[in-house]
Amino acid sequence: MTDSWSGSRWGEERPPDGPPPGPSSRPPGGAGGRDDLPALGAGWLAGRHLVWSLAASLFVVGLGAVAGRPDVALVGVGPLVAAVWALTLRPRGEVWVDVEQAATASGGIGARLLLAAPPGTEAVRLRVARPGHGCVEALVDVPLTRTVEVVAPSVRTGPQDLVRVDGQGVGAGGHLTGPATRTTPPPVTVLPRPGTMPALPLPIRLRGLTGQHPSRRPGEGGDLRDVHPFQPGDSLRRVDWRVTARRSPRGEQLYARRTFALAEAHVTLVVDSRDDVGPDPGTWSGHAPVRPVDATSLDLARHAAATVARAYLAAGDRVGVEDLGVRLRTLRPGGGRNQLDRVIHQLAVLRPQGDPHPRVRPPQLPSGTLVYLFSTFLDAEAATLASLWRRSGHRVVVVDVLPALRRGGLPGRGRLALRIVEMERADRLTDLVTAGCEVVRWADDDAASRVQLLARQSHRRPGVGVGR
Amino acid sequence: MSRAPVPAGPALRVDLARSVPGWAVRVLPAAVVLLVALASGGGSVVWFVAVAVAGLIALRPGWPTAGGVVALVGTWVLAHDDLLAAGPGGALRLAALVLGAHLVVRLGGVAAHAAWSARVEVAVLRRTLLPVVLVQTGVLVLLVVVGVLRSGVGIPGVGWLRGVAVVAVVTLVLLLVPRQWLGGGRR
Numbered sequence: 001m002t003d004s005w006s007g008s009r010w011g012e013e014r015p016p017d018g019p020p021p022g023p024s025s026r027p028p029g030g031a032g033g034r035d036d037l038p039a040l041g042a043g044w045l046a047g048r049h050l051v052w053s054l055a056a057s058l059f060v061v062g063l064g065a066v067a068g069r070p071d072v073a074l075v076g077v078g079p080l081v082a083a084v085w086a087l088t089l090r091p092r093g094e095v096w097v098d099v100e101q102a103a104t105a106s107g108g109i110g111a112r113l114l115l116a117a118p119p120g121t122e123a124v125r126l127r128v129a130r131p132g133h134g135c136v137e138a139l140v141d142v143p144l145t146r147t148v149e150v151v152a153p154s155v156r157t158g159p160q161d162l163v164r165v166d167g168q169g170v171g172a173g174g175h176l177t178g179p180a181t182r183t184t185p186p187p188v189t190v191l192p193r194p195g196t197m198p199a200l201p202l203p204i205r206l207r208g209l210t211g212q213h214p215s216r217r218p219g220e221g222g223d224l225r226d227v228h229p230f231q232p233g234d235s236l237r238r239v240d241w242r243v244t245a246r247r248s249p250r251g252e253q254l255y256a257r258r259t260f261a262l263a264e265a266h267v268t269l270v271v272d273s274r275d276d277v278g279p280d281p282g283t284w285s286g287h288a289p290v291r292p293v294d295a296t297s298l299d300l301a302r303h304a305a306a307t308v309a310r311a312y313l314a315a316g317d318r319v320g321v322e323d324l325g326v327r328l329r330t331l332r333p334g335g336g337r338n339q340l341d342r343v344i345h346q347l348a349v350l351r352p353q354g355d356p357h358p359r360v361r362p363p364q365l366p367s368g369t370l371v372y373l374f375s376t377f378l379d380a381e382a383a384t385l386a387s388l389w390r391r392s393g394h395r396v397v398v399v400d401v402l403p404a405l406r407r408g409g410l411p412g413r414g415r416l417a418l419r420i421v422e423m424e425r426a427d428r429l430t431d432l433v434t435a436g437c438e439v440v441r442w443a444d445d446d447a448a449s450r451v452q453l454l455a456r457q458s459h460r461r462p463g464v465g466v467g468r
Numbered sequence: 469m470s471r472a473p474v475p476a477g478p479a480l481r482v483d484l485a486r487s488v489p490g491w492a493v494r495v496l497p498a499a500v501v502l503l504v505a506l507a508s509g510g511g512s513v514v515w516f517v518a519v520a521v522a523g524l525i526a527l528r529p530g531w532p533t534a535g536g537v538v539a540l541v542g543t544w545v546l547a548h549d550d551l552l553a554a555g556p557g558g559a560l561r562l563a564a565l566v567l568g569a570h571l572v573v574r575l576g577g578v579a580a581h582a583a584w585s586a587r588v589e590v591a592v593l594r595r596t597l598l599p600v601v602l603v604q605t606g607v608l609v610l611l612v613v614v615g616v617l618r619s620g621v622g623i624p625g626v627g628w629l630r631g632v633a634v635v636a637v638v639t640l641v642l643l644l645v646p647r648q649w650l651g652g653g654r655r
Contacts, residue, residue, distance in 0.1 A: 052535030053573045060542030062637040070614045071551045071562050075542040078570035078607045082599060123592040125581050128480055136480045137583050141591035149483040173596050174577030293478060
């Protein structure tokens with residue numbers, strides 16, 4: 001910008017508690033009560049252009065009059081009339097700007113700007129800004145009211161600020177400027193979009209009497225288990241008359257068909273929200289912001305966890321969420337569509353908070369739970385907890401959510417430090433595999449095929465599906 | 469070893485109606501200044517001043533340079549022969565100068581609010597230029613009336629008209645200029 005926003009009152013902020021002064025509370029056109037109307041032209045200032053053009057026009061007209069040269073006077077007549085027009089028809093009231101979240105576009109965050117300008121406003125000067133995106137300026141036409149859509153290209157999820165908008169009315173050929181308004185960026189929570197999973201690894205033990213997974217326990221709904229002599233408690237509808245006629249021609253013994261029961265899986269998504277690092281190690285210190293088009297580790301964790309949750313909940317299983325960072329953010333296991341909404345919202349609000357104390361004991365999980373642990377494994381705590389869970393009999397799928405790193409541009413010492421960190425991380429992941437955990441790297445292209453392989457392995461595993 | 473700069477993030481997308489870039493809006497009044505210089509048919513001095521003024525308008529649109537163009541054009545017209553007496557060609561040239569000076573003032577005001585990277589909706593320009601059309605229509609009518617009057621009344625009759633014009637201008641100044649401006653107080 002080459003010039004300041006004249007007549008601006010940047011220091012004024014909207015009261016945080018009160019509602020914004022919208023058109024309903026104070027019509028911008030001054031349609032309210034007479035006493036509420038601002039004075040004519042209040043707040044709209046004549047700029048230097050108007051002063052100088054008016055002075056120059058009067059000078060030229062006077063010069064022409066004194067010299068008896070109507071051709072000279074005619075040069076100043078047009079700007080003189082225009083300046084008088086601008087002075088007498090000043091807009092009344094001020095431009096009102098508000099921001100609300102629009103439907104999130106694909107690959108971006110949508111915002112809707114609501115603009116209202118008093119009559120006589122020729123344009124509204126807008127400055128829309130967002131951290132990481134810079135700012136965009138525009139002179140827009142606002143015939144009393146208008147809506148402008150803004151899209152911020154971003155792959156980031158979770159809590160973040162929408163956009164900050166500065167607005168200023170411009171009247172009569174840009175010669176008048178109204179008071180400037182600034183909106184505080186409204187906080188929004190961008191929900192992760194779950195993807196699809198080709199197959200589902202199952203826990204070592206299935207639980208419950210309902211679900212879609214066949215268990216080894218006799219019960220209702222599953223495949224044929226065996227044909228067994230009729231016992232008290234067996235339903236007469238289960239009597240297999242062909243087998244009975246073949247094995248007991250005289251009818252002294254009835255035979256009933258028994259089936260396997262169906263069961264559900266309990267899945268706990270453990271998200272390590274202590275880290276939120278981007279693909280550029282130079283931003284890990286927090287001094288430089290992560291670009292909005294770069295997914296951070298927590299974005300990957302949210303996406304991965306939401307994908308896993310949707311797949312299991314669609315299969316009728318129960319899913320809960322644990323947060324390694326903040327202990328109060330726990331979602332109890334549940335099933336159904338509403339649980340998916342709760343899980344996604346719970347994942348969306350996860351973010352690093354403070355410096356959490358290291359956990360001495362792992363979070364208590366129901367027996368037979370399939371544990372998905374989403375972490376960057378930049379420190380040993382998450383790996384230690386995963387080993388403890390595995391040792392206590394849970395099946396643990398470790399999802400490495402560290403983004404693919406960009407090493408270019410790192411200084412020599414930075415590269416050395418990164419190499420040490422990567423070696424330690426690789427050791428931790430190797431130890432986890434040794435301890436019996438299954439590792440999936442979510443940033444890789446073959447993450448889906450890797451999960452599919454885990455699912456096939458789980459069905460071959462001895463004892464899988466044995467209900468207790 | 470210095471770090472390579474991280475590429476900037478993508479810009480915000482603001483869904484505007486038909487718009488033009490801000491640099492075009494800033495260059496437009498400067499171009500009109502050059503057209504005015506062309507219409508004046510002036511020599512190297514005129515072109516030097518025109519280029520300087522055009523550069524100032526484009527690079528420093530916040531400065532009230534555009535208003536000064538009216539004074540410059542008026543002074544140039546005064547310094548030369550009466551254009552209305554030069555026949556249809558002179559009248560046409562005068563009309564071009566009058567229109568150009570007004571356009572520079574109007575577009576310079578809009579350019580003062582447009583950054584190089586900004587976008588300006590075409591509707592804004594249309595709304596800004598519409599009053600120019602109305603006012604210039606009146607001015608052209610006035611020009612024709614003045615031409616007709618002068619051809620009828622003749623030069624000797626201009627003496628008392630001049631006195632009336634001076635009085636009218638002084639009255640206009642007293643009526644139009646806000647009291648604060650004359651008093652030197654706050655605007």
